Amino acid sequence: MEKRELLVKGKAKSMYATDDPGCVVMHFRDDTSAFDGKKVEQLERKGRVNNIFNAFIMETLAAAGIPTHFVKRIDDRDSLVRRMTMIPVECVVRNIAAGSICRRLGIAEGTVLEPQTFELFYKNDALGDPMINESHIAAFKWASLEDVATARELTFKVNDVLKKLFLDHGMLLVDYKLEFGNCDGHVLLGDEFTPDGCRIWDAETREKLDKDRFRQSLGNVVESYELVGRRLGLNFD
Ligand code: TMP
Ligand code: ASP
Numbered sequence: 735m736e737k738r739e740l741l742v743k744g745k746a747k748s749m750y751a752t753d754d755p756g757c758v759v760m761h762f763r764d765d766t767s768a769f770d771g772k773k774v775e776q777l778e779r780k781g782r783v784n785n786i787f788n789a790f791i792m793e794t795l796a797a798a799g800i801p802t803h804f805v806k807r808i809d810d811r812d813s814l815v816r817r818m819t820m821i822p823v824e825c826v827v828r829n830i831a832a833g834s835i836c837r838r839l840g841i842a843e844g845t846v847l848e849p850q851t852f853e854l855f856y857k858n859d860a861l862g863d864p865m866i867n868e869s870h871i872a873a874f875k876w877a878s879l880e881d882v883a884t885a886r887e888l889t890f891k892v893n894d895v896l897k898k899l900f901l902d903h904g905m906l907l908v909d910y911k912l913e914f915g916n917c918d919g920h921v922l923l924g925d926e927f928t929p930d931g932c933r934i935w936d937a938e939t940r941e942k943l944d945k946d947r948f949r950q951s952l953g954n955v956v957e958s959y960e961l962v963g964r965r966l967g968l969n970f971d
Contacts, residue, residue, distance in 0.1 A: 745771055760813045768949045770859040780956045782810045783970055784928040787963050791927040798895045802923040818915030818924055821877040824855040825889040828909040832933050884921040885914040903965040908933035929959045
C-alpha cells in the first residue's frame with residue numbers, strides 16, 4: 735500500500751489517498767480542537783494515543799458485528815480505512831447528562847438518562863454543529879431515511895458494547911458522537927472512537943478522563959487518554 739496525496743485536512747486528522755481507490759489513510763495529528771475549532775492546541779503524543787485507541791475500539795466493535803470502515807492500523811499515527819461517502823450528520827447518544835444537553839435543557843450534570851437519548855447534529859463548524867432531526871436530513875438530501883435508521887440502530891448497538899466494556903474496567907461511558915458513511919450500498923461506522931469524541935468518567939470518583947479536560951483546561955489531557963487505554967489493556971510504550 736502506497737500513501738499518496740492529501741485529500742482532506744480535518745481538525746485532528748488528515749485523510750490521504752492510497753494506490754487502492756477503495757481505501758484511504760487516516761492520519762492522527764496532535765492537534766486538539768474544541769468549541770467548533772475555536773480552541774486549538776497541539777498535545778504531544780495525542781495522535782499516536784488516539785490511533786492506537788481507535789484501532790482497539792473499531793476492532794472490538796467489528797468483533798461484535800458492527801460494520802466499520804476500519805481495515806488495519808499501519809503504524810503509530812496512520813490507519814487504513816475504506817473510502818466512503820460520508821453522511822454529514824453526527825449521531826450522539828447520552829447515558830448521563832453532560833455538556834450541551836445541560837445548557838440546552840437545564841439538566842444537572844451527572845443526571846442519569848434512562849432510556850439513553852439519541853440526538854442528531856449537522857456537521858458544520860461554521861454553523862456550530864446545529865441540532866437537527868430526520869426531516870432536515872430528508873429535505874436537504876443528506877442521506878436516505880433508511881440509512882439514518884441504520885445509523886441510529888448501529889449507534890445504539892455501539893452503546894450496548896462500549897457501555898459494558900468501559901464499566902467492566904471501572905469507567906462510565908457518559909456520551910459519544912459517531913459518524914457514518916456509505917460504501918458500496920452499505921452504511922458503515924466511520925471517523926473515529928477516541929476520548930476526543932466521547933465523555934468517559936471514572937466510575938468511582940466521576941473524574942473526567944476525556945476531552946472535557948481540554949475544554950475545561952483541567953490538565954493531564956493525554957495522560958488521561960492513556961489511563962483510559964491502559965485500563966482497557968492497551969500499551970502505549
Ligand atoms: P455535546 O455535549 O457538546 O453536545 O457533545 C456530546 C458528545 O459528542 C461529547 O462526547 C462530544 C461529542 N461531540 C463531538 O465530539 N463533536 C461534535 O461536533 C459534537 C456535536 C459532539
Ligand atoms: N469536536 C467538536 C469540535 O472540535 C466539539 C467539541 O469538542 O467541542 O468542535
